[in-house]
Amino acid sequence: MTNSLASRISEFLSFYTPFSELSAEDLYAISLSVNVLTIDKNETIFKIGDKLHDRFYVVASGLMHISLISDAEENLIDKPAVGEVFGLRPFFAKNNYATNAKAIQDSIIFAIPVFAFKPFIANNTKILDFLLQNFASSSSDSTENLGLGFTNEGGKTYETQSEIQFFQSLEYNKSPLLVHSEETVQEVAQKMSDSLVGSALIHESNLPIGIVTDVDLRSKIATGRFTITALVKKIMSSPVITVPENTSLAEAQLLMLQNNVTHLCVTSDGTDKTGIVGVISQQDLIFAQASNPGVLIKEIKRAPNAIALHKIRIKFEDFIQNSIQKKIPLSHINTIAGEVNNALIKRAIDLTILELGSAPVRFSWFSIGSQGRKEQLLFTDQNSFLVYEDVAAENNLMVKEYFLRLAKKVIAILEVVGYNATTLPYLASNPDWCKSYTEWVNQFNLWMNFPGEKSNVIATLFFDYELAFGAIEIEEQLNEVVFKNLENAKKFYAYLGAETLKKPAPFTFFKQFNVEEEGAHKNLFDIKNRAILPLVDAARLLTMSHKIKGINNTFLRFKQLAMIEPKYADIYLNAAEAFMFFSKLRTKEGLKNNSTGQYILLEELSKSDREKLRSAFAPMKELEEVIKNKFQLTYFM
Amino acid sequence: MLDWLKNKKYPEFWNTYLQLQEEKSARYVTLSVQTTGLNPQKDVILTIGCVAVVNNELVIRDSFEIILLQYIYNHDNGFSNEFIIESKMPKSPQSEGLQKLVEYIGNATIIGHRVDFDLEIIYVGLEKMDCGKLRNEAFDLEIMFKKWKESSDDKKFTIEEIAQALKLPKNDTDSTIEEAYAMGLCFLKLKKYLRID
Known part of the structure; x- marks a missing residue:
């Protein structure tokens, strides 16, 4: 073993699966073929749609994020840390990359050629299993990762839409139309038309024995197979598919697809031996999906005015209420609420810019306090500040004027949406909190170096800032200032x-x-x-x-x-x-x-x-x- | 040039090396040299470590390491050669080792740290073998780093300090090959920041 760098690398790899399965000689041979890359923060190794590389990657130091875009949202699906592999697609698929691999910290990456590793997969099922699992949990096709699940501890990963459906409850018709089996088809059809429903349950002492829907009437009566005077029990579908009361959206969907039906009968314990409670139709599923956060965010992005935003936020309240009742961990709800709130603020700013014309220089809008911490579930106070790029002194007044007007309007919109803006002074519409970048740097320096002096009371909530809109560079620069000051604080x-x-x-x-x-x-x-x-x-x-x-x-x-x-x-x-x-x-x-x-x-x-x-x-x-x-x-x- | 006028006879490997220089290469090679001291005439090279950089990546297979067996120097100074026996690295007498180094470097651009001294002491060795100076282009990491930092004062930076400033993880670099690796990582970053192609 004459290449001591390769020996060093194989020593490193041997601590991590799947490499720990390999013999020292094999690992050395693989290490010899390694290339080493340095990736700076926010640089990508591959992007969605890029041609497959002929190699896969191991994180030697730093941290990567693997994410995919669905419904115009970027969803984080894997966070490879030191010793973990990513970019396994070339082993299993021929088409282009379906995920983005981006560095979250300055990272060093080992690139291992696929051809150097492939021989070991064939001979070692453990390695194959590991790679397959890893690939499935960090790839895009939802069919591939169904059942394997995402890692979700701490609510760190953003929930995908399908997952939310597993705990989203359904609103359904709780007083379904009940008829007897001895009634004629005509009578039943008349009752259905009178009460404007698409289905009727046939019962015997409140136990479901069958169901008649619009489809039955169309396919069995209108075609002439039965006369309208036939008894309804001749044409009903039986037995009925029954479900318990707290069925989730996803379950209901699955049952309908499995049994190829359009209606489900809700009974008290979910069997057809207990009383009828209601009926779930396909339409109920569509309604339920409308209050799904993913859909809400899309609606927010299209909302034409403040009132529309308010209505959407009210809908979201139902979602929060349901989730709490269903004992969904609060940290998950917080994450989702954070996204929805952020979308609301973004839209409010978008709307204002549409009205005022575009900004004279780049700027960033920061949420602070509970929204900055992503802990805002209720209509509590809004807190924010605004940073714009430095401008020449003679223009400063004009630029500041613009941003103050912008902030006032945005805050007014958010007030209509429901966020209180009256009690607290920490708002971007306050001239003190709407400043140029340099002024903000000075402000943070002052706060951190001379705390508690004279009128220099720190508003601690300013340190929980989160970028809501605008240039990410400004946030990064602010971070740097704050963390530099922490050195000696x-x-x-x-x-x-x-x-x-x-x-x-x-x-x-x-x-x-x-x-x-x-x-x-x-x-x-x-x-x-x-x-x-x-x-x-x-x-x-x-x-x-x-x-x-x-x-x-x-x-x-x-x-x-x-x-x-x-x-x-x-x-x-x-x-x-x-x-x-x-x-x-x-x-x-x-x-x-x-x-x-x-x-x-x-x-x-x-x-x-x-x-x-x-x-x-x-x-x-x-x-x-x-x-x-x-x-x-x-x-x- | 003068050598050529005198029609001096070079060893075979040196002629091959000179021929290579006519073409430019996209390959870079980091060079780490451990010596007994700072006097190119009196001190000698103990170990050399190199690793190649191609397409913004360190190529592990394309690395070079050698221990030069300095029998005469050790004998003259009364040093034992214990550590040489301990090491698993390939060992050669000086002339053989330098020939291997020249063959390894080829027409690559050399990346060093205070590279002038390293080139000087290698030249002293090559001269004894009837060869000339290394003709490769050479970059110095310290100069590159200062250029990126835009600092013009006389402050000195060690490899460790440069690596730290570039936010590279700390590593023990107790051999030249490990130092060459650390230098390679520094170079990858500086190359990007200074937009060197």
Whole structure:
């Protein structure tokens, strides 16, 4: 073995499947044929439609994203990290690449020629299985990955449309037309016409024995095979396909296709031995699909005005409600809601630009606060800021004027959609938060280097920014400024830490819940300020101190922290759970009262929920200790 | 030129090498040389590591490594040759090793780090074999890096510092071949940033 680079590479590969299956000699031979590539962040190795390369790839360092485009959305389907393979298409298919492979970090990639590896597949079924599975889970054809599923932990991957259908519930006709088997076809047809329905269930003491639909009338009566005076039991389809009450969209679709029917009978336990509850028609499926998030996003993109956007957002509320009832993990719902909200903001800006004419320079619109963290399920406050490219001093006034007008209009549209814009000052229409790039850099520098001085109160929510519209370069540059400042930011951490601990306590001295003592919300519990925000602040502070980029979501932040600091993993994981529990309570409350859900009436909670709420505060106490230990808080306490 | 006028007789491999220089090559070769010191006349080469860059990729198969057996130098300075015996790398006496290096490099562009010194000490060796100077075009990573950084001061950068600034992962480079590999990665990045074709 005279090529020591090849030996080094085979040593590296031997830690990872499928290479660990190979003998040292084989691995060395493969390593000899490796070419090494460096790929910078955001560069691609192959794109959809590119001709197949004659090799596949292993990540030597860095991180890649494999994504595919469906319905004009880019969906992430695989995230190969160090030691993982990607780009296996040349092994299994002849047509062009169906996915994009893009670097998310600066990466080093080993390229292995297909011909060098192929001989080992034929002789080793384990390797073949591994590659096949890997290929299926990161390829585009939905038939290929049905059943294998996507990796979904933490709601990191964007749900595909078909997956949502598995938990999307159906609205159906709950008072179906019931007839007796001894009635004539004519009578039944008359009843169907009178009640404007396309089907009638034939029952015996409320048990389904058959069904007649428009199709039966057409194919059996209108063709003359039976007379209209024939008894309905002669032409009914029997037995009826029955389903239980909480059938999902996808199940209903499958059953109809399997049995080649257009209607399903809903009974209390899903068999034909229990009472009829309703009937699902094909049309119900079409309606259900209309409130599917994927469809909603498409509708948003086409919405002509604010009112149309509002209607779509209301439809989405049903989806959230249903999902919570079906106990879908809140992190998944958050991800979807984040996409929908983002689409709404984008459309609002699009509409405004159509009205005002295009912008004089490039700009970026950032969501901050709960939307920036992708935690906005309810109609809560909107928070945003706007950054535009630097312009010559004499033009600045004019340019700023344009963007202020733009921001005002966008915010007005979003207000019509339902997002409150009155109570908080953090909006892009405020001249303080609509500035040029350099001004923003100065602002962040000021916040981070001189926290807490004079009028320099930091709005911590500005650090949870997420690009909603515009030039991604501006976001990247801002990131750089923030992370450069973090290098030497003891004072800044201390400030954030003190702010975190300053939040009002949840309990009184006697371990009773601390409810509001006066004002409009007297005797209500402020779950936002006393429970949710302290966790949000703590998560932000801790992730920033670890210089973790790109994760804004509180739940994911805690999960990530647990991985980085195994010492405190339990605390972080409990905090993540607690955060989800609080958010769920708040969302339920908000949906029930059509409010922001900030205040909850403790008496209305079930006893078990109240106990859960009480114990969910335990990790907060521990978090406080962690923060006190980590950062020197004396500056600001 | 002068050599040619004198009608000097070159070894066969050197003539082949000179012929190759007439064509330009798209191949680059990183060159890492470990020496006993910084005096080209008195010090000697211990090991050489190279790896080729073609089409913006490091080609593992096209790499080169050798230990030069410096019996005379070791003897004169009273060094033992223990580490040479330990290594699995191919070993050659100096002249044989340099011939292999010349054959390996061919007409590729050389990529080095403070490459002038490396070329100088190789030249001293080649001279003893009745050969001339290496004629290849040579790039220096430190100069490339400074050009990209647009820094004009006298600050020196080691390979490790350049690699770190280019956001390459840290690697132990305790042999010349590993250093050649690290240099290759740096070169791939700088080549792209400086738009060198």
